[in-house]
Amino acid sequence: MDMDLQQAAEQEAQEQAREQPENQPQEPAEPQSMAEAMFGETESDAAAGAEAGAADAETPAEGVADDPAAPAEAKDDDLTAPDGLGEKASARFQALANEVKEWRAKDAEYRAMAETVQEFRTLAQESCNNSEEVVQLFDYARAVKTGDFDKVEQYLHRQIMQFEALSGRRIQPDLLGQYPDIVQRMENLGLDAESAHELARNRWQQQQQQAYLQQQQAAQQAQWQQQQAEEAAQLQRQQVFDQAVQDVNELSRKFAKTDVLWPEHEPKVLAFARSQLPNVPPEQWVFALQSFYDGLKQAAAVRQNVPPLRGGAPAGGQAEPQNLQEAMFGGV
Numbered sequence: 001m002d003m004d005l006q007q008a009a010e011q012e013a014q015e016q017a018r019e020q021p022e023n024q025p026q027e028p029a030e031p032q033s034m035a036e037a038m039f040g041e042t043e044s045d046a047a048a049g050a051e052a053g054a055a056d057a058e059t060p061a062e063g064v065a066d067d068p069a070a071p072a073e074a075k076d077d078d079l080t081a082p083d084g085l086g087e088k089a090s091a092r093f094q095a096l097a098n099e100v101k102e103w104r105a106k107d108a109e110y111r112a113m114a115e116t117v118q119e120f121r122t123l124a125q126e127s128c129n130n131s132e133e134v135v136q137l138f139d140y141a142r143a144v145k146t147g148d149f150d151k152v153e154q155y156l157h158r159q160i161m162q163f164e165a166l167s168g169r170r171i172q173p174d175l176l177g178q179y180p181d182i183v184q185r186m187e188n189l190g191l192d193a194e195s196a197h198e199l200a201r202n203r204w205q206q207q208q209q210q211a212y213l214q215q216q217q218a219a220q221q222a223q224w225q226q227q228q229a230e231e232a233a234q235l236q237r238q239q240v241f242d243q244a245v246q247d248v249n250e251l252s253r254k255f256a257k258t259d260v261l262w263p264e265h266e267p268k269v270l271a272f273a274r275s276q277l278p279n280v281p282p283e284q285w286v287f288a289l290q291s292f293y294d295g296l297k298q299a300a301a302v303r304q305n306v307p308p309l310r311g312g313a314p315a316g317g318q319a320e321p322q323n324l325q326e327a328m329f330g331g332v
Helices: 001-020 034-037 043-050 085-126 131-146 149-167 180-189 193-258 262-279 284-307 324-329
Strands: none
Touching: 001 284, 180 193, 193 262, 193 284, 262 284
């Protein structure tokens, strides 16, 4: 019986070993600076990222404040595989996570399409009485675009009659009346009506083309200005981020040189940075770290000044700050 149990245990151990990845992940190296501990990069990496520009900026490590220059995208934090899964279970989890990501992307696309359809439906309901009028309006627009002026004339004729019947007013379009100089040439120079109408027609078309080109140029100029403003804002955010990383490194070196208890305080400061700095603007990182560090030193000083405990006496000392609020305001 003992031999059977031993063989079964050995077989189970072999199966578990086969399910584990061949190359076990190695323990990460200890960080050499505050920036490396917070952002997973060395100072040389940070400098290289700054030289490469905002497009190639270094990204903070998991659990740390993201690069503010990066676009705000939805994060699939709930699709991260939990620790301790075997090779098969991890592969299955990843396949399911990929399917969920695809469905989420499609859902966002469908929602955008539904919003567009709803906007068009509202516009049609506010502008037309029924679906037939919507179809006629699109037929008219298509005829104008394709140059089917017979259909355009029919549509406008119906609309003019409807306008006169509903308003009691008459419409008398006068293309020549828009160009007095052509009318004057007819009266003084004997220009015939057909030629005058053709001149007015060509001039109107030229004016429409010029107006269209001006609109296009204005739209392009506005788009270019918006792009320039976005690039400038992104560059400014990146500069603020890089400066904050540099300031944090300098602050950590200052702590290491001036505080004999820094080896004891450093893990707590790093834990605070990872958990709290993602919610703090980069320009306030140094102030937040300094405030938390000052709270640690004050708590340590209180512990050193507390007299030894006697039997029945209440415990003394002050708890270490657990967050930025306690470090800055003493838990008030």
